[in-house]
Amino acid sequence: MNPGSTVRWPALLCLATTGCNVIAYLASGALPLELAIINGLAFAGLCYSMTRPNRTIQFQPKELADHMLQVQETERHRLSRELHDDIGQMLTAAKMQSDWLQRRAPQELHTQCTMLINTLDETLAKVRDVSAILNPRQLTSLGLEASLRAHLLRTLSATSVQWSLECQQRLDGIPEEIAVAAFRITQEAVTNMLRHAQAQNLRVQLQRRPEGLSLSIRDDGQGLAPALSPAGQGQRGMAGMAERASLLGGELSVASEPGQGTCIQALFPWAPRVRGRADGSQP
Numbered sequence: 599m600n601p602g603s604t605v606r607w608p609a610l611l612c613l614a615t616t617g618c619n620v621i622a623y624l625a626s627g628a629l630p631l632e633l634a635i636i637n638g639l640a641f642a643g644l645c646y647s648m649t650r651p652n653r654t655i656q657f658q659p660k661e662l663a664d665h666m667l668q669v670q671e672t673e674r675h676r677l678s679r680e681l682h683d684d685i686g687q688m689l690t691a692a693k694m695q696s697d698w699l700q701r702r703a704p705q706e707l708h709t710q711c712t713m714l715i716n717t718l719d720e721t722l723a724k725v726r727d728v729s730a731i732l733n734p735r736q737l738t739s740l741g742l743e744a745s746l747r748a749h750l751l752r753t754l755s756a757t758s759v760q761w762s763l764e765c766q767q768r769l770d771g772i773p774e775e776i777a778v779a780a781f782r783i784t785q786e787a788v789t790n791m792l793r794h795a796q797a798q799n800l801r802v803q804l805q806r807r808p809e810g811l812s813l814s815i816r817d818d819g820q821g822l823a824p825a826l827s828p829a830g831q832g833q834r835g836m837a838g839m840a841e842r843a844s845l846l847g848g849e850l851s852v853a854s855e856p857g858q859g860t861c862i863q864a865l866f867p868w869a870p871r872v873r874g875r876a877d878g879s880q881p
Contacts, residue, residue: 681725689725693718742769742777746784746802753788754800761800769804772811776866779846780804780813783839787815787862790835795819795860810848810867818859824852839864 696718700711737745743765754761784802791797797819805812824836836852843850843864854860 681728686722686725689718689722693722737774737777737781742772742780743804745777745781746804749781749785750788750800750802753792757792759791759797759800762802764801764803765805766803767806769806769811773869775846776811779842779848779866780811780864783813783842783850783862783864784815786835786839791817791819791860794822797859807865810865813862813864813866815862816859821854821856821858821860823856824854 693715696711696715700708700715703711740748743763747763750761750763788800791800795817797817799818801814801816803812803814803816805814839862840850843866846866848864848866850862850864852860852862
């Protein structure tokens with residue numbers, strides 16, 4: 599049952615009762631004047647209250663979308679902090695203990711100690727990389743372009759993928775929520791490419807347009823068949839990217855065919871309050 603209907607029927611019943619009381623007073627004068635006034639005020643109050651939900655409920659989807667984004671980023675920051683501070687410190691302590699042990703261990707155990715220290719070094723580096731992915735601190739200090747360039751360099755340096763990042767205009771003044779969404783979508787697209795596409799080339803383009811920030815991610819991998827409902831067909835990465843764009847009122851499209859590579863395009867519209875600053879018409 600619709601929750602609105604459970605509220606609407608009692609309200610209508612109260613309105614009908616109040617109206618009958620007023621009519622009875624006007625017809626026979628049997629009701630005291632004070633009761634008629636109270637009924638009239640109740641009638642007016644109910645009418646006013648029934649008109650309010652329609653005006654306020656239309657703001658709820660945007661508020662919920664903003665809240666969802668804030669919750670997601672807050673949780674990512676918390677996990678990043680725990681990885682960096684807690685697990686990172688524990689791994690560092692384990693490495694120091696391994697160094698101490700290697701200096702005092704018999705010669706025949708040095709090879710195993712060296713392997714243990716190397717494993718701890720690699721694990722610590724992985725933890726720091728994951729922490730940086732979860733919480734791209736450089737977004738605030740360096741901006742979107744430099745943050746994406748640093749992420750692509752770190753992620754693709756050990757692969758054979760040739761990549762480029764093209765920005766046709768300066769990207770200062772980009773609202774934080776748009777910068778975070780563009781960064782996260784690029785992260786997910788690059789991760790999917792490395793896991794599934796077997797691509798050799800990747801091109802990421804950012805363009806400031808009058809209507810919003812445009813993001814294009816293109817690779818020459820083996821491609822895929824885009825799903826009409828990514829979430830329902832197991833393409834969780836694609837579903838997450840589309841959700842991030844839609845939560846900001848944007849659009850995301852995927853053009854791909856098996857063997858023909860993949861092109862992901864997103865457009866994030868400027869909010870009215872920052873449209874002039876974003877398109878350069880305001881200082």
